[in-house]
Amino acid sequence: MTRYLIPRLNGALLGLLFSAGVVAAELQVQVVDGTGQPLENAVLTLTGPLGAPAAPLRAEMDQKLKQFAPSVLVVRTGTAVTFPNSDNIRHHVYSFSPAKRFELRLYQGTPSEPVVFDNPGVVVLGCNIHDWMVGYIYVTEDPWFAVSDAQGQVQMQQLPAGRYTASLWHPQAADMLPQAAGELQVGEPATRQRLTLELPTTARTPPAAPAPSAFGEAFKKATRDAAQ
Template sequence: MFGTTAAAAAALTVQVTAGESATAADAVVYLESAAGQALPKLGRPAQIEQKGRAFLPVVTVVQTGASISFPNNDTVRHQVYSFSPAKVFELKLYSGAGGEPLLFDKPGTVIIGCNIHDKMSAYIQVVDTPYFAKTDTTGKAVIDNLPAGKYNLKVWYRTIPPGTPVPEQAVTFAGTDAAIAFSLNKK
């Protein structure tokens, strides 16, 4: 039911809003199997660059089992860390490549910072599905190559307090291109 083939897979466009007229840029949209079936493990690697005393991008999403590298392309050294339950780590002061990529093997939100530059922070959302996307500046995300099936659509946004359940809704996807609106302010 969840194998992807060119004939059976299509795209789901999700428009995320954070208020009556506010769009939710950099929200993470992902689909989990409603039946609890195992989904393919793709584990595509990612990169979070340090440049201009900032992490780029500010929000990254990866599937559980993916590795992330943290190259320092800045003019100063950084010491990247996280105390988040999904991934605790510390990369000692460095510049350049920064060593081996780190494996993110637990789902959840990872907040990263720099011990040297307190204003530097970023978010990593680790999800147990290959069906995810990040919204653009207009709040739109497109999940491609999605096979037909029943899913739970979940949306993570950095303004959701830690420990708060991620908003979700049931979605039946017919295997043809479709669009859905998702409001983070549902009561």
Template sequence: MVVFECKAAGDFVARVTDTQGVSTANAVVSLHALNFTPPPAADAPRAFMDQRNRRFDPHVLPVWTGTLVNFPNSDEIHHSVYSFSAPKRFKLPLYKDMPAEPLMFDQSGVVTLGCNIHDWMLGYIYVTDTPYFGITDAQGTTRVDALPAGRYEVRLWHSHGETRTSQVSETVQVNDAAEVERNYRLELRAASQDMQPAPSTNSVEDKFGRWSN
């Protein structure tokens, strides 16, 4: 008989606001183990970054390093997704009902996404080297359940943060069968061009769903 060691688990809940106390959505909260090494994934994790109504959906996608990300296109038109970010540089033409091969994101960091055809489209893939993370909802809340008991460094990241890198907030202790709750405030820049309303479909490429490369 083979016996596997299993650490007891606890939960972590984070509530994030800006400096005015307004709930902040799309903040990535990650917990990095300090006194143990997380086990590797049995298989490469999978995630999806869709194109829907000429927006990236979700706007921010957090993934663990080594994740395969699919880029489905739910629009009737052609997209040409790209990134110049150091963790993952790529260009990916996307057609309706013609799925592209998934891309491996194996370097941690922020990957900023754009579309060569619809230049207002802006999205982010946040690649973290820990399997313990979450992203805040409209109420500024996220929870990470079943954390192995231990000490963690909590990091926060938001696309409107004062720095493009994650902000180290504190070290927390997670105990067996306990829930840790924390409140955080982030200094955020004014919203730039993130998630602008999509313009009307009057352009040739939008009407016919194709683009000359």
């Protein structure tokens, strides 16, 4: 179900948790919009009784069929992200976002050096060659996180049982800021929850074709709302 989730607990850490009396639990969440429709590409982050275990902070944002893949990526602060180009044409990836400004000039294949996202916030990605290409990297300091799939489903496994504070974010949210989603009690058996993230009415009606100014509009929205 989950399109992206880090970190996972390794066997040694699981042994420590069990020996300390901490139960590893599972959380299943469906994220819906205000009309009750499943919401894809919603970011769910959690803070809870324990921090996440240390894990390699690495992720990947590909480019396929002249689109970023995934279109929404969530990473923890300090993560090194690589930007492979799986197309047979060159792309020029960049961001002007305050959380991370960078530029990967016209290239094919995979750049030798990843980009480290060291500040929390929303990073809007564009391609200097293909104006309709828009991607989002949501950088969080919360230890647990995932992105919903096409059915709005999120599944997190091996969570320490306990009470968590949840937040939700989506690139089409009115203010481009995370929204509080209440508290979740995670335990055994698997905990199932349904969370709602309100979106503007127009956000659920996609345009007939990619707008040439898609990146510009997304970037202006992100920087405007972040400054409020």
